Amino acid sequence: MRTNKVFMRLQCALVITILAGCSPAPDSLSLTGSSTIAPVMTEIAQHYEAEHKIRIDVQSGGSGRGIQDVRQGLADAGMASRALTPTELAEGLQAHTIAYDGIALIIHSDNPLTELSREQVVALYQGKIDNWSALSLPARPVVIVNKAEGRSTLELFLQEFGLKSEQIKADVVAGENQQVILTVAGNSGAVGYVSIGAALAAESSGATIRTLPLDGIPATTEAIANGSWPLQRPLNLVTRGQPDTDIDALLQYIRHSSDARRLILDYQFVPATN
Amino acid sequence: MTIRLAGLTLPGRSALSDGLAKSIGALLSLSLTGLLFALLMTLIWQGANQLSPDFLLSAPQAGGRTGGINSILVSTAMILLVCLAALVPLGLASAILVTQWLASGSFPERITSYSMDVLSAVPSIVFALFGYQFFAITLGLGFSILAGGLTLACMSLPLMIRGTEQALRGVPNELHQASNALGLSTSGMLWKVLLPSARHGIAAAIILSIGRALAETAVLLFTAGYVLRMPSSVMDSGRTLSVHIYDLAMHVPGGEQRAAATAIVLVSLIILINLAVHRLLRTSEVSHAR
Amino acid sequence: MTTSSFPQPTDRRDRLLFVLCAISTLVVVALLLLLTVSTVLKAVPALPSLTQALTETNWAPLSGQFGMLAMIVGSLTVSLLALSLAAPLALILAAWLALYSPPLLRAPLRTLYELMAGIPSVVYGLWGLILLVPLVNQLAPPGASLLSAAIVVALMILPYGVLLIDSRLQSVPLTARQAALAAGLPRFAMFRAVYWPMTRDGAVKAMVLQFGRAIGETMAVLMVAGNVVALPDSVLAPVRTLTANIALEMGYADDGHRAMLYLSGVLLLLVAMLTMALVRRNP
Numbered sequence: 001m002r003t004n005k006v007f008m009r010l011q012c013a014l015v016i017t018i019l020a021g022c023s024p025a026p027d028s029l030s031l032t033g034s035s036t037i038a039p040v041m042t043e044i045a046q047h048y049e050a051e052h053k054i055r056i057d058v059q060s061g062g063s064g065r066g067i068q069d070v071r072q073g074l075a076d077a078g079m080a081s082r083a084l085t086p087t088e089l090a091e092g093l094q095a096h097t098i099a100y101d102g103i104a105l106i107i108h109s110d111n112p113l114t115e116l117s118r119e120q121v122v123a124l125y126q127g128k129i130d131n132w133s134a135l136s137l138p139a140r141p142v143v144i145v146n147k148a149e150g151r152s153t154l155e156l157f158l159q160e161f162g163l164k165s166e167q168i169k170a171d172v173v174a175g176e177n178q179q180v181i182l183t184v185a186g187n188s189g190a191v192g193y194v195s196i197g198a199a200l201a202a203e204s205s206g207a208t209i210r211t212l213p214l215d216g217i218p219a220t221t222e223a224i225a226n227g228s229w230p231l232q233r234p235l236n237l238v239t240r241g242q243p244d245t246d247i248d249a250l251l252q253y254i255r256h257s258s259d260a261r262r263l264i265l266d267y268q269f270v271p272a273t274n
Numbered sequence: 275m276t277i278r279l280a281g282l283t284l285p286g287r288s289a290l291s292d293g294l295a296k297s298i299g300a301l302l303s304l305s306l307t308g309l310l311f312a313l314l315m316t317l318i319w320q321g322a323n324q325l326s327p328d329f330l331l332s333a334p335q336a337g338g339r340t341g342g343i344n345s346i347l348v349s350t351a352m353i354l355l356v357c358l359a360a361l362v363p364l365g366l367a368s369a370i371l372v373t374q375w376l377a378s379g380s381f382p383e384r385i386t387s388y389s390m391d392v393l394s395a396v397p398s399i400v401f402a403l404f405g406y407q408f409f410a411i412t413l414g415l416g417f418s419i420l421a422g423g424l425t426l427a428c429m430s431l432p433l434m435i436r437g438t439e440q441a442l443r444g445v446p447n448e449l450h451q452a453s454n455a456l457g458l459s460t461s462g463m464l465w466k467v468l469l470p471s472a473r474h475g476i477a478a479a480i481i482l483s484i485g486r487a488l489a490e491t492a493v494l495l496f497t498a499g500y501v502l503r504m505p506s507s508v509m510d511s512g513r514t515l516s517v518h519i520y521d522l523a524m525h526v527p528g529g530e531q532r533a534a535a536t537a538i539v540l541v542s543l544i545i546l547i548n549l550a551v552h553r554l555l556r557t558s559e560v561s562h563a564r
Numbered sequence: 565m566t567t568s569s570f571p572q573p574t575d576r577r578d579r580l581l582f583v584l585c586a587i588s589t590l591v592v593v594a595l596l597l598l599l600t601v602s603t604v605l606k607a608v609p610a611l612p613s614l615t616q617a618l619t620e621t622n623w624a625p626l627s628g629q630f631g632m633l634a635m636i637v638g639s640l641t642v643s644l645l646a647l648s649l650a651a652p653l654a655l656i657l658a659a660w661l662a663l664y665s666p667p668l669l670r671a672p673l674r675t676l677y678e679l680m681a682g683i684p685s686v687v688y689g690l691w692g693l694i695l696l697v698p699l700v701n702q703l704a705p706p707g708a709s710l711l712s713a714a715i716v717v718a719l720m721i722l723p724y725g726v727l728l729i730d731s732r733l734q735s736v737p738l739t740a741r742q743a744a745l746a747a748g749l750p751r752f753a754m755f756r757a758v759y760w761p762m763t764r765d766g767a768v769k770a771m772v773l774q775f776g777r778a779i780g781e782t783m784a785v786l787m788v789a790g791n792v793v794a795l796p797d798s799v800l801a802p803v804r805t806l807t808a809n810i811a812l813e814m815g816y817a818d819d820g821h822r823a824m825l826y827l828s829g830v831l832l833l834l835v836a837m838l839t840m841a842l843v844r845r846n847p
Contacts, residue, residue, distance in 0.1 A: 039526045043337040060500045062815035143706045150816030171706040173791035178524040186698040201527025292750035299660030367588030395776030395836030397807040444735040461581040478731040485682030516684040544682040
């Protein structure tokens, strides 16, 4: 019967593919964590693999997953798009910063707004201003886009503007930077905050958003690099205790090779000079 | 059925409702088809300029921003194979057990079909966590194509079993009776009569399971993983098309066009696979005269 | 007439078949039992907060508030609305496809539905976010709402519904069709009198399966529902479903919080079980 033969062939294919895998694996490293860092790390790993005899597997899954995997020894290093908490540091986890990322407010490109003062940002996010006409702009309902709990961007935002999570009256809660960007890009009255890298990349791809300056400083990677941009988060490789030789070699590569630095800049992050 | 009234021939009530049904159905189908087409067109409009034979044949570069998707295609194919190799035999066998040896409407039968229904409601995120915990960690498979394929098989089991069960139950009684009259054993009846007769439903179940498998993202991210490299075995981690689309669209700066292009490839793949399944199971032949 | 082309009845073959099928079913049952049990076990630590979860709407895990009511309502309303949009539509589309459509269009149309069934939820989510949400925003901000989520989920389950019902309609026996044609029935009457009674059960079961899918959908809903934890006061209000909540918070949840998230997963299953039991009782 024809189905019988197909069946047989599928089984054979499966057996062969399994058998093919029974060869000793070369030296390998596994990195898990932040989906912000994963793309640039994948590229760095690809370049590194070409020059060194080691295999680097990069997995995504979020900063939390990365830290947990390192803690449990399931990964050689974790990628976290935030600083470590005191509890984590007390456990012996170490953070090795490889880059910096800024956070900026974004609005729809049709919104004529040029700048928001800190008081205005606080008022907006507390739900005290519900129409842009209150700021002498064309009347449009204000749509506040907030990040979901646990995101480092939210924590930094709250800290910077002296807000508490309960005080925020959000209209839309987003999980990822790109979701904030797409929401704001599709709504002329929306305001949100995202990673500057993501915002700049989206703008250059033609997304209908604009970053807002903070304290008069425009949101650029230069501002992050020279330290003038107030809202910054570190992009870290996390290890349990001291990094072993392989990880250390990778860290050196990331921090010192021109290839790695170029890649980090490509993604609109600022390389860590250390 | 027509009505004759004052020398005029009018459509009768049933003909009228027939005409109405036909037009409403046509209108809705046309609108929905138009909508679906428009949605697919947005993909093509965004991503078509990225497509080329090179795209399919060369390896991903720059984290997926340049280069092609060859390793991703291979990973996807391998995961599908693993999934089907586990899903089809298990699903068919379980459905056969339920239909042949459990009386319809009996308690065991009701419980099994009820649990299958409930399991289809398990959120994919729960499967993702389960798959990671059980296949990747407990069974020690790690981030691998094997772990991904097996988790996907688990996810699609309810659909496969229910679909096959429905298909088998739909085989008319006369065929059962004729088989018994001919003295066929259960296995003979299954192989020669029931399965061929139920093949439309079984093909539908398989196609939908494949569709579901290809569409899954979170589950695969947690089990088969994120690695872009060409896999050398089922124990390697490998990214599927859906994971690649997700990453390009949501995390890679300026990756939207390539995400759309990859989505176009995914859609074409589905068409090809469905054609293959129909051809293999010979369900493309019209079995009833119209 | 010889029947030598048919396999002779042998107890051995049947027994082998039975054993194989039994083993398979046991493996399936074991796996799915493992899934359910491990999920339930992870939810057990959260049981003391069950009443709070079911009756309160305030969800602030970092301050120990675990009121899930708003999200339970969110999940229910999104999936029920999606199903009420998709089910009648699936039936009409499947009936039209199987009975009325020009034969040449049939295969391409089926392929279109099969295609839509395989598109990742992230693509549906993006379509919803980029195309639908701005549209709904014109009706009332923010656009990301219960309605948007319901429409996107309806769109996702529609192809499955159509294909499943269509395959049931296709397997209506020739004899029944011939009888109806002989009676001179036009197609709609044929559908009502012959096809529908024979396929009704299957069609209902197919849609019940899709309800399960609807209530379990995560990623697409996450992108278009708004994710604000609050009881919706209209279909245009943002909602958060239990699934989106799990996806948003599982990554950073500590043990107590995590147990609550698993509890919400179990609640979801219970809701699905209840709804499905009801449907089975009176289809």
